[in-house]
Amino acid sequence: MYLARCVNVINPLSRQDSSHNFFQNAIFSAIISRMAEKKRLLTGLQPSGSLHIGNYFGALKPFVDEYEKYESFLIIVDYHALTSLKDPEELRKNTLSIAADYLAVGVDPSKVVMFKQSDVQEHTELAWILECIVTVPFLMQAHSYKDKIAKGLEANAGLFNYPMLMAADILLYDAEVIPVGSDQRQHVEYTREAATKFNNAYKNIFTPPQELILDSVGTILGTDGEKMSKSYKNTIPLFGTKDEIAKAVMSIKTDSDRTFPEHVFAIHKLYKNEKELKTFYEANKNNYKALKETLVEDICSFMENMQSRRNDLEKNPDEVLKALEKGAEKAKKIASKKIKIVKEAIGILKN
Numbered sequence: 001m002y003l004a005r006c007v008n009v010i011n012p013l014s015r016q017d018s019s020h021n022f023f024q025n026a027i028f029s030a031i032i033s034r035m036a037e038k039k040r041l042l043t044g045l046q047p048s049g050s051l052h053i054g055n056y057f058g059a060l061k062p063f064v065d066e067y068e069k070y071e072s073f074l075i076i077v078d079y080h081a082l083t084s085l086k087d088p089e090e091l092r093k094n095t096l097s098i099a100a101d102y103l104a105v106g107v108d109p110s111k112v113v114m115f116k117q118s119d120v121q122e123h124t125e126l127a128w129i130l131e132c133i134v135t136v137p138f139l140m141q142a143h144s145y146k147d148k149i150a151k152g153l154e155a156n157a158g159l160f161n162y163p164m165l166m167a168a169d170i171l172l173y174d175a176e177v178i179p180v181g182s183d184q185r186q187h188v189e190y191t192r193e194a195a196t197k198f199n200n201a202y203k204n205i206f207t208p209p210q211e212l213i214l215d216s217v218g219t220i221l222g223t224d225g226e227k228m229s230k231s232y233k234n235t236i237p238l239f240g241t242k243d244e245i246a247k248a249v250m251s252i253k254t255d256s257d258r259t260f261p262e263h264v265f266a267i268h269k270l271y272k273n274e275k276e277l278k279t280f281y282e283a284n285k286n287n288y289k290a291l292k293e294t295l296v297e298d299i300c301s302f303m304e305n306m307q308s309r310r311n312d313l314e315k316n317p318d319e320v321l322k323a324l325e326k327g328a329e330k331a332k333k334i335a336s337k338k339i340k341i342v343k344e345a346i347g348i349l350k351n
Contacts, residue, residue: 044075046245054228115327
């Protein structure tokens, strides 16, 4: 009713003159269409190794829960993986594996643009342009870079410039919503800053994105009590065998002088109601072995249906490849239009 009244205010003659009905209907349709537009959401994962439960609860599950509310883009960022992975065969294997993982956890490729970063060369092209706008001191402030160097990773230039490739991933598609954990907020802040610097230097082209902070998820702890990360070798595999999961769980760090294993509990509550779990843990004080064995069973039970779907995809890799190819076609159309506008703005192409 409110929209109808708005249209009649815009065109009051339509009440008396049927010749204006087309005009009124066109305005009404335009308003409805605008309101029905979905915001663009974008997320991605590196194929630098097998996915772990931190990837699932920190990125995959939140994406699966939300992506149909948006026009969603899901990128397998294989160029990002080169900052740490130097094995060509493993990179190829991991890329296909992660695509299968996305499908196995519930992503419908007909409802999302899922593709490999390397299939759309505009990502690296825009990254270079952005790198020519931001400064070295600006990039030196990146928490992620400092943390990874502190953990012993090679300080290569790709790792240093990582935020600008990530910014390119986002800005090419005018993505407005970026789901991240609170510890990743700076990644989106860097993208916003790069967009603003470009817009001020040349032309107002880029949409500064907003982070969708997943406070309910927080940081997923690894087996050593630090943030779970492939780089830190403290992960629990997402689609591992029961033996592989058990081996990782049994290695979770515990303090011998404490009766409550906080790191085990922090992971376990991802799978069970926290209140009920506390009762169980209180009843099994000091029995770390029993608590960890129960965690293994709960993880395997939780993953049963997804594991079955994953096994089917492994037998039918063409289904995965087809989804990636179709996604790349859609992404390429959008990215090529955007990079053309960027090139015109910076003087590479004529307007």
